[in-house]
Amino acid sequence: MFKAKAYAAAGATSPLASSTIARRDPGDRDVQIEILFCGICHSDLHYARDEWHSFLPTVYPCVPGHEIVGRVTRVGSGVTRFQPGDLAGVGCLVDSDRTCPHCREGLEQFCPGMILTYGSPDKHLGGVTYGGYSDSIVVDEDFVLRVPEGLNLSGAAPLLCAGITTYSPMRHWGIAPGKKVGVVGLGGLGHMGVKFARALGAHVVVFTTSPGKKEDALRLGAHEVILSRDAAEMQPHMGSFDFILDTISADHDLNALIFMLRRDGNLTLVGAPEKPFQLGAPGLLFGRRSLSGSLIGGIAETQEMLDFCGRHGITADVEVIPIQKINEAYERMLRSDVKYRFSIDMASLRSE
Ligand code: NAP
Numbered sequence: 484m485f486k487a488k489a490y491a492a493a494g495a496t497s498p499l500a501s502s503t504i505a506r507r508d509p510g511d512r513d514v515q516i517e518i519l520f521c522g523i524c525h526s527d528l529h530y531a532r533d534e535w536h537s538f539l540p541t542v543y544p545c546v547p548g549h550e551i552v553g554r555v556t557r558v559g560s561g562v563t564r565f566q567p568g569d570l571a572g573v574g575c576l577v578d579s580d581r582t583c584p585h586c587r588e589g590l591e592q593f594c595p596g597m598i599l600t601y602g603s604p605d606k607h608l609g610g611v612t613y614g615g616y617s618d619s620i621v622v623d624e625d626f627v628l629r630v631p632e633g634l635n636l637s638g639a640a641p642l643l644c645a646g647i648t649t650y651s652p653m654r655h656w657g658i659a660p661g662k663k664v665g666v667v668g669l670g671g672l673g674h675m676g677v678k679f680a681r682a683l684g685a686h687v688v689v690f691t692t693s694p695g696k697k698e699d700a701l702r703l704g705a706h707e708v709i710l711s712r713d714a715a716e717m718q719p720h721m722g723s724f725d726f727i728l729d730t731i732s733a734d735h736d737l738n739a740l741i742f743m744l745r746r747d748g749n750l751t752l753v754g755a756p757e758k759p760f761q762l763g764a765p766g767l768l769f770g771r772r773s774l775s776g777s778l779i780g781g782i783a784e785t786q787e788m789l790d791f792c793g794r795h796g797i798t799a800d801v802e803v804i805p806i807q808k809i810n811e812a813y814e815r816m817l818r819s820d821v822k823y824r825f826s827i828d829m830a831s832l833r834s835e
């Protein structure tokens with residue numbers, strides 16, 4: 484066991500603060516990583532503030548962070564795919580039961596025994612797992628990803644959650660040339676969704692509540708931008724989308740989005756607002772439209788996504804911050820004031 488520096492929240496209303504946590508010494512199959520960058524996901528904020536209490540109550544103290552990129556510093560004797568000096572990534576998962584039908588299909592995110600990077604039972608040290616707002620992490624090599632060389636590392640970190648969470652449903656729903664795809668909410672997930680939909684050849688339309696993001700949406704790859712609170716901008720697109728990806732983190736109206744779909748179109752939720760939705764049946768009935776959800780992606784698909792990003796030169800657009808600005812960054816994220824992902828430079832923690 485060794486000590487690591489971290490930023491932790493002590494309670495739902497406490498700001499994150501500097502602290503020390505225990506990490507296990509790498510076992511035979513473990514990889515120890517010096518964390519260089521960690522993205523800030525809105526899920527970190529939901530979790531730190533216990534907004535998901537109804538289905539994932541927060542255990543305090545909590546150390547969020549699941550968009551991790553770093554360098555391998557130590558490996559166990561049985562590790563075959565990594566050696567010290569390699570670049571490595573860790574996303575939302577650090578373990579699973581490996582035997583259930585989901586794991587056997589490479590869909591570890593649906594494993595009943597999945598271990599999240601933070602807030603899950605830690606079978607090695609007791610207590611719960613601690614995430615990437617830290618200077619290091621130790622993870623079983625089966626859950627460590629290869630980060631393609633040549634990608635900007637601060638921008639690569641968000642691929643580990645925002646990237647896979649938007650890539651996976653687009654692959655599942657067959658996004659390809661000829662499809663009209665909507666991306667709702669231009670935040671961390673949304674801007675990655677735009678990049679992937681464009682790279683997969685779709686016609687891409689962004690729905691935003693922020694007039695100031697219109698130009699950026701086009702620069703990021705959208706063909707069109709709709710201000711979702713402007714009925715006149717929404718109306719011409721009704722009944723026209725094959726697929727819409729909803730990344731909104733807060734309470735909003737789903738009915739208007741359902742009616743944007745064409746017959747047999749699908750609206751997939753990846754955003755996880757605190758409050759339940761109100762949904763009328765007609766939007767789904769008329770047009771046989773469907774509503775579904777999607778959760779990150781499995782390890783193999785995460786690697787596929789990273790390799791896709793390596794080939795296409797895709798990374799997140801980030802604002803790099805020192806960890807001491809984390810609480811301010813949370814407030815700005817709540818105001819949709821981030822272009823388009825905060826990425827923590829972990830050198831700022833090491834020098835504390
Ligand atoms: P984010 O960067 O804060 O982006 C959310 C965007 O939603 C904002 O930029 C804003 O876009 C829009 N928005 C915010 N409040 C709104 C409101 N009241 N009404 C309408 N639009 C609003 O968050 P993120 O990190 O992308 O995460 C988005 C959601 O996905 C969170 O709930 C997060 O927990 C969830 N998530 C889910 C998964 C999964 O596996 N399913 C994985 C990661 C994250 P505009 O300014 O363009 O309107």
Ligand code: ZN
Nearest residue numbers: 524526644645
């Ligand atoms: Zn996330």
